[in-house]
Amino acid sequence: MPLLDDPIGDPPSPASAWNVANALTVFRLLLVPVFVLVLFAGTGHEVGLRVLAWAVFAVAAVTDRIDGELARKKGLVTDFGKLADPIADKALVGAALIGLSVLHDLPWWVTVVMLAREVGVTLLRFWVIRRGVIPASRGGKLKTLLQGVAIGLFVLVPLGSWITPIAWVFMVLALIVAIATGVDYVARAVRLRRAPLPSAD
Template sequence: MVPRARVANVANALTGVRLILVPVFLVVLFVGDGHETYWRVVAFVVFAVAVITDRFDGALARSYGMVTEFGTLADPIADKALIGAALIGLSVLGDLPWWVTVVILARELGVTVLRLVVLRRGVIPASRGGKLKTLVQAVAIGLFVLPLSGGWLTGAWVIMLAAVVLTLVTGVDYLVSAVRDSRGRSAGH
């Protein structure tokens, strides 16, 4: 019999911290008029800490046998909550066009629905492209949270546009993989 990991473990605690940091991030992002330099830097630090917890919770869970059903469910929820809150917050503040937020969130919602639809047949694992997409999104969003101007803002836009392209490409890749897998399993039965 395979031992089951306890729900109360470091990896799940990091996921819980990330979930708690989402509303903290939003509150700090909107302090004052949402454009006070000090509070934007604080919001960036909160966002960065949340992103870093995402990097470590999964690695810890896999390396030390702490994978749980709770973590498997809560981790992607925490990721999408953080990214979604940041994108919506930046769009509400007028710092990021709504089309960027809509494209990224529509892809995330679409892939989530796709994963749920094919869950009976197996899990669609995160691809290298999907992991790269998440990293580029986090860097781009972090740069938009910072009070940047001039060439720094241009650099932030280049990274954000790369994030949008990766978002679309990996979304299509997930769809193609799911269809191919579905056809392969149908042919085998």
């Protein structure tokens, strides 16, 4: 879920896969089951546990921002990182959306739309991988930000009913941007697919 940088669009560096950026990515992956366990602990709607679940989600989201910046600024972009970073992002978001839907805090149609968009963009990137990389657009980064804030607010809904309308504002905005950028990704992928293959020379 990089907000400013998109290491997937950078060529891998000779840096070892054992570096701090990749360590943060692995740490984020390990936080996903922790987040799920805390989210479903107790009744699933206990205030204290929900605050803890939000804290775990927030830490994971922050590590995503940090590892992307480190990878670029310190020349730590690796093949492992380019593969693991989006997996960690989608695992965290997917676990949060599905978990909230299972707990009846978020309608399933929202989860389906969001996950379909994420899977679709990933498949598009693989579809054109021989011709180039589709880096994250500004709209995609905005979607990530809105989606993260919305999920965090939905996790905190047990704190008070006043949070729900605010959470929905961010989620609706995230959905609009997600659909719009999804269409843009399709157009960019089609243009890239029609382009000639890069020369092997």
